[in-house]
Amino acid sequence: MNPWLKAGLLLLASNLAVALNMYGVWLFGKNSWLSWLLIYGPILGITTVVCRDQYSFTFAFSTWLAIAHGLAHVIFPFLDEHLGVVKSVSVWEDQTLHLGQAILFATILKGEKSNYFRVGAGLFILANCVNVVAGYLCWGKACHEVYVWLSLAPALASGLHFATGALFQQPTTVTKRGLLLQGCSSIITFFLFKSSDDMLMLFARCRFFELYFIAPHYIGYFISRYQSNEHGPRLLREIGELVGVYPGKGGQAYKSKPKEWVEGFNTMASKSFMVDFSKQA
Numbered sequence: 001m002n003p004w005l006k007a008g009l010l011l012l013a014s015n016l017a018v019a020l021n022m023y024g025v026w027l028f029g030k031n032s033w034l035s036w037l038l039i040y041g042p043i044l045g046i047t048t049v050v051c052r053d054q055y056s057f058t059f060a061f062s063t064w065l066a067i068a069h070g071l072a073h074v075i076f077p078f079l080d081e082h083l084g085v086v087k088s089v090s091v092w093e094d095q096t097l098h099l100g101q102a103i104l105f106a107t108i109l110k111g112e113k114s115n116y117f118r119v120g121a122g123l124f125i126l127a128n129c130v131n132v133v134a135g136y137l138c139w140g141k142a143c144h145e146v147y148v149w150l151s152l153a154p155a156l157a158s159g160l161h162f163a164t165g166a167l168f169q170q171p172t173t174v175t176k177r178g179l180l181l182q183g184c185s186s187i188i189t190f191f192l193f194k195s196s197d198d199m200l201m202l203f204a205r206c207r208f209f210e211l212y213f214i215a216p217h218y219i220g221y222f223i224s225r226y227q228s229n230e231h232g233p234r235l236l237r238e239i240g241e242l243v244g245v246y247p248g249k250g251g252q253a254y255k256s257k258p259k260e261w262v263e264g265f266n267t268m269a270s271k272s273f274m275v276d277f278s279k280q281a
Contacts, residue, residue: 007167007178010223011185014166014216021215022206030081030205039207043067043214046221055224056271058108059168063217065104066165069097070210078139081205084197087140095135098154099128101161105179108164108273127153152190158212159186165216168273169224175273 021038028034047063073079078089106121131150138147163182167175193200203209 003171003173003177004181006170007174007181010166010170010174010219011163011178011182014162014219017215017218018208018211021211022203022208025206025211030207035207039070039210039214040067043217046217050221051268054267054271056168056273057268058104058273059164059220060268062104062161062164062168065097065100065161066213066217069094069101069161069213072097073207073209079200079204079209081201084201084204087144090136091139092132092135095128095132095151095154098157099125099132101157101164102128102153104164105157105160108175109179124153124156128157148194152187155186155190156183159183159189161213162186162216164220164273165213166219168217168220169227 024038025035028038043063043066047060047067050060050063072094076089076091076093078086078091078094080086102125106125109117109121112118112121127150131147131153134143134147134150138144159182160179163179166182167178170178193203
């Protein structure tokens with residue numbers, strides 16, 4: 001399949017996953033326990049399986065970052081369905097997690113040999129560092145507008161994290177194109193939210209700012225499970241491996257004893273986020 005098309009389809013599926021979960025929150029109610037279960041239940045299950053089966057550490061970290069970022073919007077609700085932007089709630093804590101997203105992006109593509117990319121990635125991380133400081137010093141103060149424009153950097157980091165969840169274990173060509181597509185999309189979204197408080201409040205009502213980072217990991221997780229599992233004749237076994245009840249092909253050597261966890265962590269750290277299918281031929 002054409003890399004652009006495949007990347008676009010994976011991102012589209014991720015957006016649909018976000019939309020369906022938002023609709024569920026709308027039906028259940030923002031603060032319903034069912035909404036909490038809908039948002040955090042699956043991702044907690046996925047991150048458990050990812051650690052058990054010793055997936056790439058970058059993907060495991062991405063799931064943790066998604067959960068942390070979702071909870072940050074709950075603990076520091078600076079975006080509200082009634083008021084829109086709430087300047088009385090601090091924002092720098094949330095922006096620190098966006099810095100983590102920028103670092104995650106640079107880590108995934110650390111093998112890039114282009115000096116232009118390395119410089120660009122360094123500047124991108126630096127911009128997010130400056131944004132954290134600006135969020136602390138300027139949020140709700142005289143220099144607030146300066147912070148608003150600097151927040152384009154974390155908006156881009158958000159889009160790249162969204163793509164990270166969706167593109168796990170895809171070929172390098174697909175991953176790079178997907179990151180580019182979603183990066184452009186996130187910049188457009190930044191200006192849409194900046195120009196419309198009504199849109200921002202509607203999305204806050206459906207807990208979009210939590211789901212945006214969590215739901216794409218469902219796509220990356222299930223696609224990677226499907227690609228790695230060797231399908232046998234037993235349908236229930238196949239389904240069990242796909243959802244993570246049983247260890248799949250990548251989890252046959254997972255470590256269950258605490259004294260073996262260091263070895264397991266080293267295994268995770270040695271695995272690549274992207275996959276080179278040419279080596280599997």
